Amino acid sequence: MGEENQLERAYNQTAYKLAGNGERNIQVLKEAFQNIEDDLESDKYGKGRIIEDFQKKMAVLLGKEDAVFFPSGTMAQQIALRIWCDEKGTGKxxxxxxxxxxxxxxxxLKELHHIDSVFLTKRDQVIDLNDVIKMEDGVAAILLELPQREIGGQLPSFETLEQISQYCRDRQIRLHLDGARLLEVLPYYQKTAHDVCSLFDSVYLSLYKGIGGIAGAILAGDNDFIKQSKVWKRRHGGDLISLYPYIIPADYYFDMRSNKMEQYYEEAKEVAERFNACYGISTLPAVPVSNMFHVQFRQAKEQVEPILLELEQQTGIGITSYLKEMDEHSCYFEVHMGDGYSKIPKELLDRTFEQLDESMKHWFNQ
Amino acid sequence: MGEENQLERAYNQTAYKLAGNGERNIQVLKEAFQNIEDDLESDKYGKGRIIEDFQKKMAVLLGKEDAVFFPSGTMAQQIALRIWCDEKGTGKxxxxxxxxxxxxxxxxLKELHHIDSVFLTKRDQVIDLNDVIKMEDGVAAILLELPQREIGGQLPSFETLEQISQYCRDRQIRLHLDGARLLEVLPYYQKTAHDVCSLFDSVYLSLYKGIGGIAGAILAGDNDFIKQSKVWKRRHGGDLISLYPYIIPADYYFDMRSNKMEQYYEEAKEVAERFNACYGISTLPAVPVSNMFHVQFRQAKEQVEPILLELEQQTGIGITSYLKEMDEHSCYFEVHMGDGYSKIPKELLDRTFEQLDESMKHWFNQ
Structure with a gap:
């Protein structure tokens, strides 16, 4: 705990950050509002220009009839699954x-909506068509997360997505996309958001992952689905009198970063290669398929922490603020590439990874 | 509908507004943030200085062990009632x-929490001790709204509150305060927030009514209650990564307006008197007990609308943007006094109410 705080403190004091879009501070809001006219009227309980224009823009992006802005993805996704369960008359x-x-x-999902869940595969696997085929009966909807964050942001092939989509359509099983990081996977698939979303009945998109907004989510689908989702949004307490404090930054940072996902993806592959070249370190996946990946150490957390602490203090590059234990002998952290990486001088980066490699060798290979 | 839009348009174009704290536009946010340091760190999933300090401040104000910030009162109150129902093991x-x-x-409340509700009194009445005494068995919690908004913001006496509180305590029935407008009733009761809240097990306070923030709510209670409410906040999708866009304005406008409730209350009584002096108009309650009241016309909505439209266009004072039908022969609108009223020149006010009285007489008493 003491060590953890030390690493976090060292990270916060570094001049550069390997990952992310910069600090989550008040400046993020101020920048987004600086060119907005003072007399622009607030949205009001889901109505008004600010919210309606942004929802329309997102519906077009995702190729769906309509879209609705939610304060959180948690709310949006529970509601999507509830609507599909009610449609089918099951709770699974x-x-x-x-x-x-x-x-x-x-x-x-269980406590509020009384919906049970079935797991499609093992914890360390990506969902495949076979997982869907052997799934038990009575499932109203399948949720696919692209990329699968907790296993380093892995992806099924686009062909697998197409097959799962066709299989579900043939059997009246609804397919929902947890697309928190949807834009981030488009460069790998070489597809548009529209292409991917056309395989799904409903889509959730986060506005503060790669995009880097403050908070908020979009849920998109056909008109009837969105109409129902607005009723549920009110029931959940998400139909706030004013959501513009999230919508205006979401729109601002969407315009700033939605076309940078290819860059983040290329940088993710580059940085992963740098980590994989270090002794005792590997990434999951070995070659990233989005802007994210996990960095895994074949050493215990309490042994790796002082190495990273020293590295951050000496180089001024924030590698990570934490390490999570995998087991007694290994640990990891997560990386999401963003605007921070391109600001780091190349030479300093080279030196940092050289030092990381040397430190790992020094400590674990004497 | 056409008429309604005309009245709304006329209202929006007036230089002065009789009620409220000014327009709900972007300036409300910008003003609250203008003196906040750019590098102040965001709250993160309910942690951090911004949210924790404000919650502490509200807990002290309300005299409760702890408090939690919610994006909406809808969410906060459903959760409060759910916790009390789970405690008792009933759903009523x-x-x-x-x-x-x-x-x-x-x-x-029913769709998400499977909680049924019992009505304590008739639609046009304030809840009294007798309503509570004759209530059916098995009720886990009673919610009292102070003031009762939909009937013009009426209040029971403080003695009635004390009696209901004692009755509930004796019978292990939890008492929850819908205090959306709690601060607004303190001048009438001549009590502190602490005094009123001590009669309740849990308290909800809105941050955008009299206070005039952007959105958000506080739920306060004992430590165990607040601990549970944070779990439910996450389940509802209300535990956002950043709530500061609401918290900072809530804190800013709380400091600006929480001590102006006495002024708003006095102004409400003054304005109600002006309306009551007009032909065919009365207020509910006749003498306001907070900053709010209803203005009722003993004429049909479509007959009153052109009078108000003309009045607003000629005087430049926005009286109301809408009228709601009560029945075929009467209509009303709601007034919440705020910062707007004291900006109106006294002479113009006098003239406006004279004209209103004359117009009403002219049209309905020839």
């Missing part, structure tokens, strides 16, 4: 065992 | 038939 959905709904939402 | 609560939960939340 299927997803990955490390889905956000399963591990980060305090069981909201 | 009691409140006024025009409670926000009953008429503005699309049945969220």
């Amino acid at each position: 959905v299927a997803y990955h065992p490390l889905s956000h709904l399963e591990i980060h939402e305090e069981g909201g | 609560v009691a409140y006024h038939p025009l409670s926000h939960l009953e008429i503005h939340e699309e049945g969220g």
